[in-house]
Amino acid sequence: MEPTKLHAGDSVTWAREARAYPSADGWALSFSLRGPGSLDVVSTDGEPYQFRMTSSQTRTLPPGAYHWACYAVREDDRQTLGSGRLEVLVDLQQAETFDGRSHARRMLDLIEAALEKRIPKDQQSYEIDGMKLDRIPVERLEALRTRYRREVAAESRRGKSPFGRFTRVRM
Template structure:
């Protein structure tokens, strides 16, 4: 299978998958210069460097390497060095997604979706102790699990958060959303 090689850093990548991209840096070409990345997160620091692909810098991390990366949000910084000088050439954020093949269990729901599901379970009286704990922790009020008006108010807030997440995911997938059943309506005004 032929995969197109990216020319910019990814904004998300999955642990356990191959990561590959290539950067052209005319002011600091390979092999004279080496491109290095450092990723910073609460779970730790990840570092790797490029290999030369002509005058371009090639990043190629195998699944064996990325499998050891903890899922989470990382800030990254990129530097070039010729052994004497070092310059920053980029910075950003990458979301490392979990390796689903290695996960014993995985719940891909966002925090807002988990709380909304827990509230629905409480309202429908099919909740578990975990649902009560999740709603109580989210609200900071242990009595909220017993008050239906408060649960309904909290449900509305979390339903709005989940709807916003779903809209953002649809836009990220390239789906156009509009106010009329998901259809995009274009309007042109003339002067």
């Protein structure tokens, strides 16, 4: 089964069944990943087909949301076997700086700063919902704050984090 998340710089392996497209008949499988970056991987022969993305391959992928597709290919024939989404997470060993807050948390923090009239000068050009932050009426900021508070609360309930889910261990 194809991965749904990976950290840039990690190696990833997985297998995919494709009994209708046996390698003995000349079929091969390929995996294409497109988003802020791109990567194409060809499987090794055999059933199930094996895929491997190396550390050096994933290291070059910018963090973000990607779409993938898996194809069975033989000469001039191609069949799409599946598609989906994959999230590439930041490689902390390569990142000089990192803001681990979600979009909703960053927006909530900016809105609250605007309501408290303490937005840093380098952030006065931010836009939210197509409006410049320093020109949004207070009533609209309060409505946006309510919306983003809900999003942040929903993320907290889901355990959303830029690193994926955490499992807490008590010792």
